[in-house]
Amino acid sequence: MPERFREDLCEPDRKELAEGPAYRFELDRREWISSIGAGLLVTAAGKVVFSPGGASAQVRSSHRLHLGEDGSITVLTGKVEFGQGSRTEILQAAAEELRVSPDALRVMLADTAETPNDGSTAGSRTTPSTIPVVRRASASARELLVRTAAEAWNLDASELRVEAGAVVRAGNRFSYADLARTKRLETTIDDNVPRGVPLREVRNWRVLGQTLPKVGAREIVTGAHRYPSDIARPDMLYGTVLRPPAYGAQLESVDLTPGRELGAVAVRDGEFVGCAARTSYEARKALKAISETARWRTTAHPSSEGLGAYLKRHAQSSAGGRRGARRRESGDVDGALAAAKTLEASYEMPYVQHAPLEPRAAVAEWDKDRLTVWTGTQRPFGVREQLAEAFRLSADQARVVVPDTGGGFGGKHTGEVAIEAARLARAAGKPVSLRWTRAEEFAWAYFRPAAAFEARAGISGEKIVAWDFTAYNPGTAAIETPYAVPNVRTQYFPCDSPLREGSYRGIGATGNNFAREVFMDELAGTAGVDPLEFRLANLDDERLAAVLRAAADRFAWSTGKSLGRNRGSGIAAGFEKGSYIAICARVRVEGGSVEVERLVSAFDCGAILNPGNLRAQIEGCVIQGLGAALSEEIRFAGGKLLNGSFAQYPLPRLRGTPPMETVLLNRPDVQPAGAGETPIIAVAPALANAVFDATGQRVRSLPLRARAA
Amino acid sequence: MARFTVHINRNELSTESPPDRPLLDVLREDFGLTGTKYGCGEGQCRACTVLIDDQPRASCLTPISSVEGMSVTTIEGLASGDQLTTLQQAFVDADGAQCGYCTAGMIVEATALLKRNPQPSRAEIVDAMNPHLCRCCGYRNILASVELAARRSEASDA
Numbered sequence A: 001m002p003e004r005f006r007e008d009l010c011e012p013d014r015k016e017l018a019e020g021p022a023y024r025f026e027l028d029r030r031e032w033i034s035s036i037g038a039g040l041l042v043t044a045a046g047k048v049v050f051s052p053g054g055a056s057a058q059v060r061s062s063h064r065l066h067l068g069e070d071g072s073i074t075v076l077t078g079k080v081e082f083g084q085g086s087r088t089e090i091l092q093a094a095a096e097e098l099r100v101s102p103d104a105l106r107v108m109l110a111d112t113a114e115t116p117n118d119g120s121t122a123g124s125r126t127t128p129s130t131i132p133v134v135r136r137a138s139a140s141a142r143e144l145l146v147r148t149a150a151e152a153w154n155l156d157a158s159e160l161r162v163e164a165g166a167v168v169r170a171g172n173r174f175s176y177a178d179l180a181r182t183k184r185l186e187t188t189i190d191d192n193v194p195r196g197v198p199l200r201e202v203r204n205w206r207v208l209g210q211t212l213p214k215v216g217a218r219e220i221v222t223g224a225h226r227y228p229s230d231i232a233r234p235d236m237l238y239g240t241v242l243r244p245p246a247y248g249a250q251l252e253s254v255d256l257t258p259g260r261e262l263g264a265v266a267v268r269d270g271e272f273v274g275c276a277a278r279t280s281y282e283a284r285k286a287l288k289a290i291s292e293t294a295r296w297r298t299t300a301h302p303s304s305e306g307l308g309a310y311l312k313r314h315a316q317s318s319a320g321g322r323r324g325a326r327r328r329e330s331g332d333v334d335g336a337l338a339a340a341k342t343l344e345a346s347y348e349m350p351y352v353q354h355a356p357l358e359p360r361a362a363v364a365e366w367d368k369d370r371l372t373v374w375t376g377t378q379r380p381f382g383v384r385e386q387l388a389e390a391f392r393l394s395a396d397q398a399r400v401v402v403p404d405t406g407g408g409f410g411g412k413h414t415g416e417v418a419i420e421a422a423r424l425a426r427a428a429g430k431p432v433s434l435r436w437t438r439a440e441e442f443a444w445a446y447f448r449p450a451a452a453f454e455a456r457a458g459i460s461g462e463k464i465v466a467w468d469f470t471a472y473n474p475g476t477a478a479i480e481t482p483y484a485v486p487n488v489r490t491q492y493f494p495c496d497s498p499l500r501e502g503s504y505r506g507i508g509a510t511g512n513n514f515a516r517e518v519f520m521d522e523l524a525g526t527a528g529v530d531p532l533e534f535r536l537a538n539l540d541d542e543r544l545a546a547v548l549r550a551a552a553d554r555f556a557w558s559t560g561k562s563l564g565r566n567r568g569s570g571i572a573a574g575f576e577k578g579s580y581i582a583i584c585a586r587v588r589v590e591g592g593s594v595e596v597e598r599l600v601s602a603f604d605c606g607a608i609l610n611p612g613n614l615r616a617q618i619e620g621c622v623i624q625g626l627g628a629a630l631s632e633e634i635r636f637a638g639g640k641l642l643n644g645s646f647a648q649y650p651l652p653r654l655r656g657t658p659p660m661e662t663v664l665l666n667r668p669d670v671q672p673a674g675a676g677e678t679p680i681i682a683v684a685p686a687l688a689n690a691v692f693d694a695t696g697q698r699v700r701s702l703p704l705r706a707r708a709a
Numbered sequence B: 001m002a003r004f005t006v007h008i009n010r011n012e013l014s015t016e017s018p019p020d021r022p023l024l025d026v027l028r029e030d031f032g033l034t035g036t037k038y039g040c041g042e043g044q045c046r047a048c049t050v051l052i053d054d055q056p057r058a059s060c061l062t063p064i065s066s067v068e069g070m071s072v073t074t075i076e077g078l079a080s081g082d083q084l085t086t087l088q089q090a091f092v093d094a095d096g097a098q099c100g101y102c103t104a105g106m107i108v109e110a111t112a113l114l115k116r117n118p119q120p121s122r123a124e125i126v127d128a129m130n131p132h133l134c135r136c137c138g139y140r141n142i143l144a145s146v147e148l149a150a151r152r153s154e155a156s157d158a
């Protein structure tokens, strides 16, 4: 795949997917009907144009807001909704600044023909980047409403205010719909709105800061919402794709005839082989018949045994770019280590799979050389580029629409399913729906990177004086210690990965923080200091200290330890992407299993936009983290997954959900940061530290394995 | 191929199908009832749960031939018109869905639970719902939604 794709698949400071879909197609070779009606289009900077509505509407990438002549108000963003609550929070942000009731608005997300390109929905960027942009556009529209009314009524704008979507004065009412009908604005508008319209201050928020019922909840509970796998088009067929029997296997030959004899469309294009038929049942049968004729050339592939050593042997030392090896050093680490009491330890973590409940899915439809794909991806514009590349289209010939999707967790950045569906649709001459099976989703989606770590530190009394940390392959998020240490060396090596790897909720921060926070506990033990006190003694980040104290208080940390044989408590904290988490956990180790008896989380992500959604995100993230901490581990040998099914890869369920408390620290003075990722990074180390307290066994790899003492 | 007739959400629907085709596929592809979801196709996630003669069943493991002449209720068949059931409303009010992909299965299962046991204990809810995966791990709000529905129907019965 071209280099620029590779770059595009990365996000700053994160280990992102290195490989896109690997197809090289040979390809033997309308204007979008806008759903935006007549009215005004407003950019974030307050620029306004008139939109005549209908097919000729020209929505440009910078347009944030559409005020319809019919009174409708639409917020446009390229972000997606995968369950994290972005749709609701974006709606709240717009309602707040427009001064309208939230039900007066709708939010249009992620349609490359209609919405602005807001980048990936990843890295917890929706809250810090998209919310402010939406607020600014909304505030500009509000300001414009006031100024236009003032002019019409010959009053001073400062005397007028917007309430419930209109300026009302002495029996006169001027609403957003009235504004939308004021066509003469077209020419004069740019001067009408001053730059830097004020946003409503946090303490005056009425819609933001509240728990709003989830937008679209009714469609979800009635089964009416159409996820990507539910999209239906006239004459649509259902597709299936032939997968290699092992990683690295290459197709030597295949006979499509048996599939065609069963009435299916069957296509081979390079390494791609797939079928489409009237029902998914027929498509599966046809693919099975074809697969029995396939000949493959296999290659050697490593196994998950000894993975940590494998990664270290395959570390890449070449520096450069966001993805290369790196080394940062401040102070005199070696000198300080030589003079201090030292400790060292190494840690490991395996690959894990996202396993969103809705597997990757896409519906592709061609209209001559124009392609529309409905698919669940966190990168609609990136996938449009991948489609354009795969089918040699210009960007405006491909359109990607992302219906609200059944989970992603960083796992749906790539467009392979969109490309596959489009290739099948091209061959069939009809729309094709393709949904990966669970087995495909386990084996052929990318994984969270496996990783290994080496930590060394020197202490003097209760202070850390030197810190030397090396991470192999997790990614660089949260790799730098948040503790105040005078002499620090941090090294990062990406490694040749046996499996395809990419983003995941929290990604590298989870591994880096696991190693660091367990090591912090080990250092506390060496120093003979309580783990909480030791952390506080080495912190000058007030917000991190505050979440630690808040979690410890609620947990009653000082009295909650030394619970007797095989029961114990642990604490861990972390900082990533602008938010702070601390978790206290109590566990009981029985036989060979770890039962979590209680979890207390304290979280600070700045000003809280929607406390109910925030709590749900934290709790879901923490419970998801319990899976990777306690049970999840992708195993493979001979190029095959050994546990690629829900039966063999245990995920958190209701029964294992421990009693949990979540303390939200609101910081009205701090710009809100995203919250869907950071909580996960403190889960595994808190549990590992609790296992140590319970049994005296130091667990340095994930998933945690412990034996009752 | 044979013709199968099933009472789905109080309508009599029929389709031509191979007998071993999963009910899940028939609902989604032949009848456009896409509220019932595929999560694994092997009985492990229960996203595909429907009621067959009032019993919750994994539709991915149910061949169409085995439900000939029986009654099937899917998520689309619970509300009457615009009127949500108490349980559906509770899932809205207690924020029981994140991405919502597991929600149909959860609601169908809990509908059956509350019908046979209108005031289940927490342990009974956990037993009934444990086979259902929620990958967003919204288990606490799911539990709260079922408990809210039970409380509300107790209050309205009293």
Ligand code: FES
Binding pocket: B037, B038, B039, B040, B041, B042, B043, B044, B045, B046, B047, B048, B049, B058, B059, B060, B061
């Ligand atoms: S799809 Fe039927 S149990 Fe998972």
Ligand code: FES
Binding pocket: A083, A357, A406, A407, B096, B097, B098, B099, B100, B101, B102, B103, B133, B134, B135, B136, B137, B138
């Ligand atoms: S809400 Fe996403 S799977 Fe349950």
